[in-house]
Amino acid sequence: MGPEISSSTQTLPPRLPSTNYPKPKNTDNQGAIQKVRQAQAEQQRAAQNLSAAQSAAQESQNNLRTAQSEERQATDKVSLAQAEQRKNNQPEQTQTTGKNINVMA
Numbered sequence: 001m002g003p004e005i006s007s008s009t010q011t012l013p014p015r016l017p018s019t020n021y022p023k024p025k026n027t028d029n030q031g032a033i034q035k036v037r038q039a040q041a042e043q044q045r046a047a048q049n050l051s052a053a054q055s056a057a058q059e060s061q062n063n064l065r066t067a068q069s070e071e072r073q074a075t076d077k078v079s080l081a082q083a084e085q086r087k088n089n090q091p092e093q094t095q096t097t098g099k100n101i102n103v104m105a
Helices: 025-089
Strands: none
Touching: none
């Protein structure tokens, strides 16, 4: 005689044991180290960007001072040129000695 075949089905246990075991501490630590390294790299990039921005701001300030100095020099030249123009445009005044000479012909 052969084995009996049963038509009944087996039911699963009410709850299967979880296969989500906690990760080993070493993996957690590696993830934390990776995050620290990423944060440090980001901090370094931010510091470099800040330094570059400060350099650019300093250069802009220098350019502004140079432009203001050039503007003052140009204004002085205009003032001098205008003064010279006024001097040259004044009608010449004839000098009189106060002596009258009567010429009779």
